[in-house]
Amino acid sequence: MKTIKALALKYREIIVYIIFGVLTTLVNWAVYTVMVELLKIDITLSNACAWVAGVLFAFITNKIYVFRSKSKRTVTVLRELVSFVGARALTGLMEIFLPRFLIDHGLSQTIFGIDGAAAKALVSVAVVILNYVFSKLIVFKKKKAEESTKESE
Numbered sequence: 001m002k003t004i005k006a007l008a009l010k011y012r013e014i015i016v017y018i019i020f021g022v023l024t025t026l027v028n029w030a031v032y033t034v035m036v037e038l039l040k041i042d043i044t045l046s047n048a049c050a051w052v053a054g055v056l057f058a059f060i061t062n063k064i065y066v067f068r069s070k071s072k073r074t075v076t077v078l079r080e081l082v083s084f085v086g087a088r089a090l091t092g093l094m095e096i097f098l099p100r101f102l103i104d105h106g107l108s109q110t111i112f113g114i115d116g117a118a119a120k121a122l123v124s125v126a127v128v129i130l131n132y133v134f135s136k137l138i139v140f141k142k143k144k145a146e147e148s149t150k151e152s153e
Helices: 002-010 012-038 043-066 074-104 117-139 144-152
Strands: none
Touching (some): 074 117
């Protein structure tokens, strides 16, 4: 039991990121599915709206639960938000346009009755991984003073 607890503590950030990454993906897919299947909106526009919803959900959960950014100063939160959105722009473009590209080039399988789901699933996995790297290394990067304080806790 001690080993499991030690591993959970050691990899807490990654575990929590994966949990919220899955939830972010569910938010994204829910918006996408409603727009494509119920509202019959184009796949590209649906992906764009799904991306916006996912990014807003991810920013809040990453700031509070994953990377534990404590600052509530308006200027700091705005800097984090702008850098978060900026860092996600590349993966957002992937999320919006890559499924259509993959569908047009043969990955057009429907899963659970959702058009383009196979292409969207493949892109979603790549996006979750890239988003962690960007958030860890750019957006919520700990300053040296914070790291040494955290290590002494």
